[in-house]
Amino acid sequence: MFIGPGVRIDYDPGARLLRVIREGSWPEEVPFGGVGDWKPNSRSDRLPAERAAELFNLVEDWLLGDWTSHPSLAWRIESARGQIARYDLDLGRGGDVCHICGAPEIVSAYGHIKRPFKWSRPICRVCSDRDMKPSQWDKSLPETAVTPTIHAWRERRPAERG
Numbered sequence: 001m002f003i004g005p006g007v008r009i010d011y012d013p014g015a016r017l018l019r020v021i022r023e024g025s026w027p028e029e030v031p032f033g034g035v036g037d038w039k040p041n042s043r044s045d046r047l048p049a050e051r052a053a054e055l056f057n058l059v060e061d062w063l064l065g066d067w068t069s070h071p072s073l074a075w076r077i078e079s080a081r082g083q084i085a086r087y088d089l090d091l092g093r094g095g096d097v098c099h100i101c102g103a104p105e106i107v108s109a110y111g112h113i114k115r116p117f118k119w120s121r122p123i124c125r126v127c128s129d130r131d132m133k134p135s136q137w138d139k140s141l142p143e144t145a146v147t148p149t150i151h152a153w154r155e156r157r158p159a160e161r162g
């Protein structure tokens, strides 16, 4: 893979490492840790919001830390830091009973987005068949889903927008 003038990075699948090759110097080898049987686009289980926020906080702590990338790499830290405000956290389904009447037989859910969060509210067949207008949906953020870890994740972002 060509990266910039005089620099290329190759992946060596046999040795499981990146080889950074700069003109006029010995290649630098960056080994990978084990990833098990993971491959790009593998099927996976969705992480609960709490666990996802915990991992995002870890990565963002590192990203916002005091460090600089090597000038020969074409990866600008400012660009990566700018991505922090550009993704949402899915809080999942808020509750396991109908959010209108409390019935336990759920047939669907209404999804909501209020950046930086997404969530859905479960609904039963009776309430769903009433052809409810969006103005009747409960669109409030399920505040109980905003744990201290998720709150810490939210604190790095601009105020929620509709």
Ligand SMILES: [Zn+2]
Residues within 6 Å of the ligand: 098, 099, 100, 101, 102, 103, 123, 124, 125, 126, 127, 128
């Ligand atoms: Zn209902």
